[in-house]
Amino acid sequence: MHIMEGFLPVSHAAFWGAASLPFFVIGIRRINQKVSANPRLKLLLALAGAFVFVLSALKLPSVTGSSSHPTGIGLGAILFGPAVMTVLGTIALLFQALLLAHGGITTLGANVFSMAIIGPFVAYYSYKLLSGLKVPAGVAVFVGASLGNLLTYVVTATQLSAAFPQADGGMYAAMLKFMSIFALTQIPLAISEGILTVLIFNFLKKYNLKELKDLNVVEE
Amino acid sequence: MQKLQNILLVALVVIIGAIPLFIVKNSDFAGADSQAEEVIMEMNQDYKPWFKPIWEPPGGEVETLLFTLQACIGAGFIGYFIGFSVGRQKNGD
Numbered sequence: 001m002h003i004m005e006g007f008l009p010v011s012h013a014a015f016w017g018a019a020s021l022p023f024f025v026i027g028i029r030r031i032n033q034k035v036s037a038n039p040r041l042k043l044l045l046a047l048a049g050a051f052v053f054v055l056s057a058l059k060l061p062s063v064t065g066s067s068s069h070p071t072g073i074g075l076g077a078i079l080f081g082p083a084v085m086t087v088l089g090t091i092a093l094l095f096q097a098l099l100l101a102h103g104g105i106t107t108l109g110a111n112v113f114s115m116a117i118i119g120p121f122v123a124y125y126s127y128k129l130l131s132g133l134k135v136p137a138g139v140a141v142f143v144g145a146s147l148g149n150l151l152t153y154v155v156t157a158t159q160l161s162a163a164f165p166q167a168d169g170g171m172y173a174a175m176l177k178f179m180s181i182f183a184l185t186q187i188p189l190a191i192s193e194g195i196l197t198v199l200i201f202n203f204l205k206k207y208n209l210k211e212l213k214d215l216n217v218v219e220e
Numbered sequence: 221m222q223k224l225q226n227i228l229l230v231a232l233v234v235i236i237g238a239i240p241l242f243i244v245k246n247s248d249f250a251g252a253d254s255q256a257e258e259v260i261m262e263m264n265q266d267y268k269p270w271f272k273p274i275w276e277p278p279g280g281e282v283e284t285l286l287f288t289l290q291a292c293i294g295a296g297f298i299g300y301f302i303g304f305s306v307g308r309q310k311n312g313d
Contacts, residue, residue: 002253006269007260047301053294057287061240065247066255092290099286101276102253156256164260164267177259185252188240192233199229200298202222207305 001071001114001156001182002096005104012163017109020086023117027087034080034215044204044211048076049088051200056092056115060192062185070193071152074145075200077120078127079215089116114155123148137218141201146194153182 008016035042055072062068076085090112096102103111127144131137157178166173204212212218240249260267277283 004253004257004269005273006271007257010270043301043304046297050294050297050301054291054298055294057291057294059251059287060237061244061249063240063244065240065244065249066252067249068252095290097273098275099277100283100290101273104271104273106271160256160260164264166263174263177263178256181252181255181259188236192236195229195233199226202226203302203305206222207302207309 001068001111001152002093002103003107003110003156003159005097005101006106007104008107008110008159008163010106012159013106013109015109016107016113016159020109020112020117023083023086024090024112027083027085030081030083031087034084038214041211041214044079044208044215045076045084045088047200048079048085049091051075051197052085052088052092053095055193055196056096060189062188064185066181066185068153068182068185068189070189070196071115071119071149072193072197073115073119073152074123074141074148074193075197077123077148078141078144078197078201079204079212079217082117082120082124085120086112086116089120110159111156114152114159118155119148119152121148122151137205138198138202142194142198144194145197146190149190149193150183150186153186154179157182 031045035045052072055070057069059067059069071089073085073089076088090108093103093108093111093115097104097108097111123144126147127140130140130143135143157175160178161171161174164174165171166177205218209218277286
């Protein structure tokens with residue numbers, strides 16, 4: 001989902017930057033609120049960040065013959081809400097842009113929008129919806145994290161199609177092309193991300209139940 | 221029960237990761253990001269990226285090093301967190 005440095009026209013880069021900024025500001029505020037209300041949560045917040053760091057560094061092979069990576073965003077989104085993950089995701093994307101030449105400064109806004117805004121929002125609301133319907137927590141976490149990952153890549157494909165419509169067929173034809181690169185590759189990886197998120201969530205339910213209750217992630 | 225489920229889930233992740241290596245032949249599993257870059261250049265031959273990365277790892281080895289470092293920082297903390305949480309519960313806090 002990393003759009004490479006310089007690979008979005010200036011106007012598109014500026015648009016996505018402006019679209020992402022408010023979420024980042026809200027995220028900073030949410031982090032301050034949550035941590036000052038309950039300093040015990042700091043450790044869990046760091047865990048959410050660490051999970052993003054590990055998973056987004058793992059490039060996994062996929063059935064399409066190319067590689068892509070999980071994002072690790074779903075876990076933190078389910079725990080802390082989506083805006084908090086905008087901040088943590090931005091930190092990971094910045095690390096990769098500056099030290100790995102993966103993604104970029106000019107495309108940061110667009111990459112934040114897909115991985116650190118749409119991803120966590122989809123994960124969070126899918127989880128909330130399913131747990132509201134009394135679906136078992138493990139299943140809700142799996143679906144939330146997987147869908148968050150998949151939709152991140154759908155957004156990337158859309159962003160690229162909007163920036164580079166094809167001469168014949170326009171944005172729709174471009175969309176087919178980018179979707180075939182990103183979305184298909186991503187399906188097995190989204191499943192892997194869902195499973196890994198469930199694993200760590202199971203651990204949290206056993207050893208950090210109090211924090212999960214404080215955050216209203218689980219009831220009773 | 222939970223333990224067995226966790227083991228099965230880990231095995232499933234490994235299997236999902238390994239299957240492509242066996243069923244897809246003659247592929248170097250290039251990154252989807254760079255494939256998208258190629259498609260853009262193919263479809264829009266007059267597009268010039270207007271900004272270059274400020275710094276690039278000088279080679280594949282250094283890039284691997286930094287990716288590994290990123291994963292290590294994350295995995296290191298997760299290990300600390302797990303040990304801390306288990307220990308805390310054992311001490312009845």
